[in-house]
Amino acid sequence: MKTPPRLLARTLTVTFLMVAVILAVVFVVITLDVRDRVRAAETDKLRVSENVFSALESKRQQDQVAAMATLAEHPTLKAALDTYFTERRFSGASDEQLRATVTGETAKLATQTPADVLAVVETNGRIFTSAGPASWRWPVGTKVDIPGGTQSVFQSVAVLSSGAFRVTGARLTFGDRPIGALVAGTSLDANYAQELSNLSTAGVVITVNGAVVARTVPDQVARDLVTSRASGGTVTLNAEEYAVRPMLYSGPARIFMLTSVDAAARTATRDALLALAMIALGSVLLAAVGSFWLARQVSEPINHVSGEIARMTAAREFDRTLELSRTSRELDALTTAFNDLIRSLDAAEAETRAAYLGSIRALAAALDARDPYTAGHSERVSTLSVMMGRVMNLPAKDIEVLRLGALLHDIGKIGVSDQILRKNGPLTTEEFEQIKRHPALGARILRQVPFLASHLPIVELHHERPDGRGYPFGLRAEDIPLAARIVHVADAFDAMTSARAYRAARGSSEAFAELQRFSGTQFDPACVEALLAAIPSADDIEEPALAQLLGRQLVTHH
């Protein structure tokens, strides 16, 4: 049969299961519900940061416009340019020194702007001069088309054969008389995309005429963005969700800012799951410690009580009660019930024992009554043996064994015929052999009763002698149990002080002398001493039965 699980194991299992279920529920809630919320929160966050960036960028553009308006009021540049065109118109000749003056002033101004190129554009749209790192892409004499370029200040996108530029410009005028425009251009290239991306902390895609010219996001994302024709909102690009915001819509050019909502949500969700994992670990540890402690609290007193019971059972100590553990009402109820059970079992056993004793006593008395001369013999031997045992300071348990064993010592005589038992005169050898069989016979009878196992040696060995000439085994001195030696002496003393059909009873002093004479050979010396010590105090003996019995003997004797 399978053994049931330990309380500790069961408690731990239940706790772990509960924690696991709670964690599973929390996990599901987080991945389903919180994920959506995180996504919404991240989208809002992106929108806010994009708004902030847009405001900053708009301010930056305004500053650029203001800066260009200031630069366009450069007196020398304007004077040289106007003089150049006026002279050329009047005389047809151009003054290259004036052109050089304009070019030089433009180059100086170019160092004051962060733009890639600073150019002076004639009223007919041709580039008069250009300066700055990207001036080679604005060759002199080339016509540039700048949408809105006739406004006093303007911002737009100019597409040259060398690429697209975001331009900020201001017209060069004398009152209402225009003489050209000063234009700062920023190349719409990877550098610009990267710069915008750094400022906005978002991805940037720049397209011109629907073709990607610069990007800070993966190629596939940029291509999907163009294909989707999205102008804002949330768009799925390359299987990821992006918040897209248009930053510039000017002519053929588009600048988009985009941020992956999934990536942001992933980070936030991962953080949440990490926190959950820490909580899970903590609660598992707490649950383990807590349930271990609880299980120990419950199981330890139970183990203690069951250990006590096992010890009592092994030692057969049923006369003491278990102490209450005072740890739980249930366990104390169990202990009390156990104590009650033991007490009632004890009582039942005592009753059984008393019934047994009664029957045995009756049997012994019946046996003694077969021969008038031996009537009361067993009772007397029992009383004498108990007195001797007390003198020898035997434990109470041994005294009880002595009392009952002595009462039964001649039970084997049930198998000896009345003729032999009552024979008036000496026995033949054959008859004596029959008599000698009674201890073994008695033992055989008692062996059937487990309760009388400890009394058996008395019955079997009460005719052994210290000199080894006794029967049935011829054991010597210390090989004979003390109880059997005691009963042997008591039996001999009672036999000598009792009358027989073939002889009169002898007096106790004569019997003492006889015992002392054969002390060490027939009788155990210590037992003889004990008998001597017990009898003189027979007058004030507590046992009324003995006084009565001994009284009878004394009467018979005198």
Next chain:
Amino acid sequence: MTLAPESELRHVVVYLKDAPRTAAPTMHAEIRQRNENFVPRVVAVTVGSTVDFPNDDPIYHNVFSLSRTKTFDLGRFPKGKSRGERFDKAGVVKVFCQIHSHMSATVMVFDHPWFTVPDEGGTFELPNVPPGTHQITAWHERLGDTTMELRVEPGRSDTIDFVLPVPAQQ
């Protein structure tokens, strides 16, 4: 001749384009600096003439030119002061103020007497033009040049109309 709008009428110089070098008496013209503007914005003089630049504004002004015909810088001078410049070469001279970059004026210097600036009504008169076929040009500081051919008979007056296309004001 009519020019429109009226504000543009005085920014015109009409002259004989192919006139031979002919001595003419020197003149004394004036371009004032008033309300951060040169007034008038256009003057025409003969070679050797002097143009004065009095300052009427309560602020400093400067007068300078980068033109090949006459390069000069009169420096900065306050209200009530006037500085002049003599023009010894024919040609067009652009005049600016270094302090106020929106100010500009034009001085046209001729080596013959056949030039004029129309009056407020837009009419002009060129007396004593030698007989023959001439190119007559109307120069406008902003709108460019318009040149027409005119055959001049001796002892009589002829009329010519210039139409200068004025683009829409920006």
